[in-house]
Amino acid sequence: MTSPAGTDQHGTHQHGAHQHHAVQHSEQQRSPALWGILNVTPDSFSDGGRYAALDAAIAQAEQLVADGAAVIDVGGESTRPGAEPVPPHVEQQRVLPVVSALVERGIRVSIDTMHASTATAAIESGAAIVNDVSGGLADPAMLDTMAGLDADYVVMHWRGSSEHWAERSHYAWAPREVVDEVGARLDAARSAGIDSARLWVDPGLGFAKQTEHNWQLLAHLAELRALGARLLVGASRKRFLGALLPEGTPVDERDVLTATLGALIADEVDALRVHDVRASARALAVRAALWVPRDTITLTGLRAQAHHGVFEHERRDGQEFVIDVVARLDMRAAAASDELDRTVHYGVLAEQVVAAVERDPVDLIETVAERVAAVVLGHAPVVETSVTVHKPQAPITVPFDDVSVTIVRGRA
Numbered sequence: 001m002t003s004p005a006g007t008d009q010h011g012t013h014q015h016g017a018h019q020h021h022a023v024q025h026s027e028q029q030r031s032p033a034l035w036g037i038l039n040v041t042p043d044s045f046s047d048g049g050r051y052a053a054l055d056a057a058i059a060q061a062e063q064l065v066a067d068g069a070a071v072i073d074v075g076g077e078s079t080r081p082g083a084e085p086v087p088p089h090v091e092q093q094r095v096l097p098v099v100s101a102l103v104e105r106g107i108r109v110s111i112d113t114m115h116a117s118t119a120t121a122a123i124e125s126g127a128a129i130v131n132d133v134s135g136g137l138a139d140p141a142m143l144d145t146m147a148g149l150d151a152d153y154v155v156m157h158w159r160g161s162s163e164h165w166a167e168r169s170h171y172a173w174a175p176r177e178v179v180d181e182v183g184a185r186l187d188a189a190r191s192a193g194i195d196s197a198r199l200w201v202d203p204g205l206g207f208a209k210q211t212e213h214n215w216q217l218l219a220h221l222a223e224l225r226a227l228g229a230r231l232l233v234g235a236s237r238k239r240f241l242g243a244l245l246p247e248g249t250p251v252d253e254r255d256v257l258t259a260t261l262g263a264l265i266a267d268e269v270d271a272l273r274v275h276d277v278r279a280s281a282r283a284l285a286v287r288a289a290l291w292v293p294r295d296t297i298t299l300t301g302l303r304a305q306a307h308h309g310v311f312e313h314e315r316r317d318g319q320e321f322v323i324d325v326v327a328r329l330d331m332r333a334a335a336a337s338d339e340l341d342r343t344v345h346y347g348v349l350a351e352q353v354v355a356a357v358e359r360d361p362v363d364l365i366e367t368v369a370e371r372v373a374a375v376v377l378g379h380a381p382v383v384e385t386s387v388t389v390h391k392p393q394a395p396i397t398v399p400f401d402d403v404s405v406t407i408v409r410g411r412a
Contacts, residue, residue: 031288032266034280035071035110035273036064037236040094041078041086057098058105065107068281071129073273074098074122075112079133079162079207088115092122099125110154114138116145123149129200131232131273133207134158135185147193154232155189157182157204165208174213175220178203183227199229200270206238214240218261221268234273235261252276259283292383295331297346300324304357308368311395315361322390323353323372329381344379352378357389365389365405373409384410 039050040057051057061072076094077086095111095118102109103126110129111122116139119130131154136142138158146153157178159168171177182201189199203217203224217224218235225231235241237254244257255276262272263283274280302323307315327344334343356375357368369389376385390404 030267030269031284032262032269033070033271034068034277034284035073035232035271036061036067036069036277037075037234037273037275038064038072038098039075039078040098041076052094054097054101058101061098061102061107062105064277067278069277071108071110071271072102073110073112073129073131074102074127076118077113085161088117091115091118096121096125099127103127110152114142116141119151120145120149123151128152129154131202132156133202133204135182136188137185143189143192143194146189152198152200153189153194154200154202155182155185155229156202157185157207159208168208169210169213171209171213174209174216175223178217179223179227182224186227186229196228200232201227201229202232202234205233205235206240209240211240211243214238218265221265225268230270231268232271232273233262233265233269236272236274236276255279263287293330293332294328294384297327297329297344297349298325299327299346299350299353302350302353302357304354306358306368307361308363308365308391309361309395310363314395319391319393321357321365321368322392323357324388324390325349325353325372325376326386327376327379327382328384328386329379330383334381343381349376349379365391366407369405369407370409373407377409377411382411384408 038057038061040052042052051060064072074095076091091113099109099111099122109122109127110131111119111127112131112133113119113122114132114134119132119142123130129152130146130149132142133156135155135158159165182203186199186201190196201224205214205217209217214235221231221233236258237251241254241257241261242249242251245253252275256279258274258276259279260283262274262280263286266284266287272280302325304321304323305318306321307318308321309315309319327349329344331343334340352375353372356371359371362368369387372387372389373385376382376387386406386408388404388406390402392402394403396403
């Protein structure tokens with residue numbers, strides 16, 4: 001690569017006494033697994049009684065697998081609001097024949113249970129995963145039991161059974177509280193001896209959560225991922241999705257919303273638990289066909305001297321601004337051709353960003369950020385950019401380290 005004036009051969013730009021560094025990163029598309037829901041109960045909210053007979057349950061599981069399910073999640077106790085608790089021995093009468101039959105057919109099975117004895121019996125029958133909506137809170141023996149079983153364990157956020165949801169569905173900020181509470185359950189699971197590699201986390205959409213809490217959680221899934229466990233999301237046919245449809249719309253018409261949501265959050269999750277596997281698989285296929293890699297070029301610590309600000313002394317004396325830029329693009333063509341004009345010359349981009357910042361003064365660093373974003377998007381390969389403008393010498397009267405704004409902008 002030929003370097004312009006002011007850059008070295010590695011793309012390190014000299015501006016005053018400071019340096020910035022450019023980093024390139026390539027991103028692969030995530031493709032979450034689909035877990036097909038198989039309720040062998042008489043009272044589940046959308047399919048109660050439909051698959052209570054063994055032959056019907058097997059046929060439905062085989063259809064779900066044919067439609068694209070990687071796992072069949074078998075449940076013998078409804079967790080819908082108002083559902084009656086089911087004793088473990090009744091639950092086992094419902095689920096164990098189904099688990100055994102599916103395992104015999106080579107199908108990977110998850111058992112949806114809050115009972116340690118059912119978890120043990122299902123694993124002994126060949127199930128590979130225990131999906132516990134209570135996160136180990138309903139049965140004190142569950143975590144110790146799971147520590148002794150060779151199976152994955154899904155820890156869901158739970159604030160008790162449905163009769164308590166009304167008084168327990170209050171959150172100051174749902175993502176933070178759910179992360180804290182389910183994180184404590186993950187810690188308890190690890191302390192009990194369950195290896196981190198076997199753990200999954202589920203935000204518990206619809207469980208003691210009002211509509212806005214579910215959407216807040218879906219918008220902040222990255223915070224759940226930061227807990228260090230694989231992420232399972234089960235939004236299928238839930239009431240908060242139904243709220244987007246006309247009143248009285250049948251429950252199964254929520255499947256298109258479920259599939260759409262799954263495609264939108266696919267980058268953040270490892271698995272989606274759904275009733276209609278076919279619809280979700282097709283939505284993910286559309287996403288895969290449309291997907292363009294969001295490879296990145298990152299410039300951090302660009303320094304510029306400028307006179308932005310609302311105070312007279314800021315306009316008169318000026319101060320230092322520090323800029324971080326992330327440019328997202330598809331690098332495959334550049335890599336295949338080894339041609340610079342098919343990517344972004346980060347040395348040139350750095351010069352342009354600094355020049356844009358040092359132009360005519362404005363009041364707000366928000367305005368500066370928009371100006372920089374326009375410069376980055378002026379490079380044809382870039383489809384999206386994230387720009388952070390730091391103002392470390394801002395006129396703030398209390399001690400502070402930095403103030404900054406970050407914007408994300410894409411091509412119209």
